[in-house]
Amino acid sequence: MPTTLTEDQLAIRGAVRELCRDYPDAYWREVDKAERYPKEFIDALTKSGYLAALIPEEYGGAGLGLTDASIILEEMNRSGCNSGACHAQMYIMGTLLRHGNDRQKKQYLPGIASGDIRMQAFAVTEPNAGSETTRIETKAVRQGDKYIVNGQKIFISRVKQSDLMLLLARTTPYDELKDKTRGLSVFIVDMRNVKGKLDVQPLDIMINHHTNTVFFEDVEIPAENLVGEEGMGFRYIIDGWNAERILIAAEAIGDGRWFVDRASKYASERVVFGRPIGANQGVQFPIAQAYAHVEAADLMRFHAAEKFERGEKCGAEANMAKMLAADASWEAANVCLNTYGGYGFARDYDVERKFRETRLFSVAPVNNNMVLAFLGQNVLGMPRSY
Ligand SMILES: Cc1cc2nc3c(=O)[nH]c(=O)nc-3n(C[C@H](O)[C@H](O)[C@H](O)COP(=O)(O)OP(=O)(O)OC[C@H]3O[C@@H](n4cnc5c(N)ncnc54)[C@H](O)[C@@H]3O)c2cc1C
Numbered sequence: 221m222p223t224t225l226t227e228d229q230l231a232i233r234g235a236v237r238e239l240c241r242d243y244p245d246a247y248w249r250e251v252d253k254a255e256r257y258p259k260e261f262i263d264a265l266t267k268s269g270y271l272a273a274l275i276p277e278e279y280g281g282a283g284l285g286l287t288d289a290s291i292i293l294e295e296m297n298r299s300g301c302n303s304g305a306c307h308a309q310m311y312i313m314g315t316l317l318r319h320g321n322d323r324q325k326k327q328y329l330p331g332i333a334s335g336d337i338r339m340q341a342f343a344v345t346e347p348n349a350g351s352e353t354t355r356i357e358t359k360a361v362r363q364g365d366k367y368i369v370n371g372q373k374i375f376i377s378r379v380k381q382s383d384l385m386l387l388l389a390r391t392t393p394y395d396e397l398k399d400k401t402r403g404l405s406v407f408i409v410d411m412r413n414v415k416g417k418l419d420v421q422p423l424d425i426m427i428n429h430h431t432n433t434v435f436f437e438d439v440e441i442p443a444e445n446l447v448g449e450e451g452m453g454f455r456y457i458i459d460g461w462n463a464e465r466i467l468i469a470a471e472a473i474g475d476g477r478w479f480v481d482r483a484s485k486y487a488s489e490r491v492v493f494g495r496p497i498g499a500n501q502g503v504q505f506p507i508a509q510a511y512a513h514v515e516a517a518d519l520m521r522f523h524a525a526e527k528f529e530r531g532e533k534c535g536a537e538a539n540m541a542k543m544l545a546a547d548a549s550w551e552a553a554n555v556c557l558n559t560y561g562g563y564g565f566a567r568d569y570d571v572e573r574k575f576r577e578t579r580l581f582s583v584a585p586v587n588n589n590m591v592l593a594f595l596g597q598n599v600l601g602m603p604r605s606y
Pocket of ligand 1: 342
């Protein structure tokens with residue numbers, strides 16, 4: 221654990237740990253099996269104010285920094301909970317805070333902070349664009365005081381659990397653009413009074429993530445729900461990427477620590493051939509190695525967060541933190557599963573659930589390949605692949 225945590229940050233960590241105690245393994249096992257949203261956990265987090273960590277105090281939030289928010293998400297995962305149910309609110313808050321106007325902030329932020337409004341959905345990914353976001357096709361066409369949206373999104377999480385969804389849509393056709401990073405815009409979609417057809421089809425995926433395909437057919441969005449300037453949406457999203465990557469890193473580190481804790485405890489207790497399996501170097505060393513990798517990734521995560529909080533450029537550090545932490549948590553997951561042997565596959569031991577959940581960090585919201593491309597091309601100056 222870094223020695224730089226302030227008293228307040230240590231207190232946050234302790235308080236989140238305490239809250240998570242009320243949501244033990246059995247709770248998450250049941251939620252996972254039923255594929256239901258962990259509403260009770262989310263309600264408790266909202267009531268305690270942790271989900272509103274990044275909302276400024278003037279709008280009823282806690283007004284905390286990114287490091288604090290990352291500690292909250294890390295601690296959830298370290299305690300065996302699943303931050304995936306609520307992390308989006310923290311990931312996407314920056315878009316509204318930085319680029320929303322006063323009226324939008326006054327209209328939505330206090331409700332989000334109090335828990336009356338849930339904003340946990342962000343619709344970017346499309347089947348024909350994938351990682352190439354500037355190729356998205358879902359169109360928003362201005363008609364008087366509204367935009368009419370048509371198109372399709374895929375892998376959009378928590379749509380049915382959200383009152384507000386942020387949407388990235390095309391407002392200028394791709395072929396008409398000189399600068400291909402323009403022409404996309406961000407909208408606030410109020411799911412409570414959508415006019416037109418918004419068809420949400422759940423996807424059957426390996427984790428309990430409430431992820432959907434979403435079809436828009438003549439969906440009307442009031443023009444006043446445009447965030448910032450028309451055509452600047454891709455820039456706004458990029459602005460949020462560093463914060464998002466640092467938060468993902470923290471979540472992965474939380475998982476990594478959970479795996480290392482569980483593996484070392486089990487290895488110390490499970491006796492085979494007359495001694496604890498952890499006395500064997502074939503079992504002990506991989507756990508120690510996974511621990512070292514998680515701790516090293518954590519240093520990069522705090523380094524990135526510190527630079528972010530100081531307002532310095534931190535693209536390289538944020539990307540490295542995300543990748544190193546995702547790799548470390550996945551290594552720890554495999555080591556933990558190996559340590560548990562056959563029991564690692566038994567749902568009652570919770571390792572397989574966390575194993576499935578932590579696999580996501582290498583892939584989404586951004587793939588490790590995209591991180592390597594950023595480092596290779598933007599940091600090391602090598603030729604571009606895209
Ligand atoms: C559980 C889950 C939840 C999600 N939730 C959301 C959500 O809420 N909102 C949302 O908008 N999206 C969401 N996503 C989508 C996620 O962000 C995308 O999967 C991701 O952006 C990549 O798109 P793709 O899956 O189409 O992969 P593709 O772009 O098809 O890429 C496939 C593979 O090719 C690699 N690749 C592609 N181009 C290159 C290149 N130039 N160099 C090297 N490698 C390359 C990729 O890195 C990847 O490994 C979610 C995904 C999952 C699995």
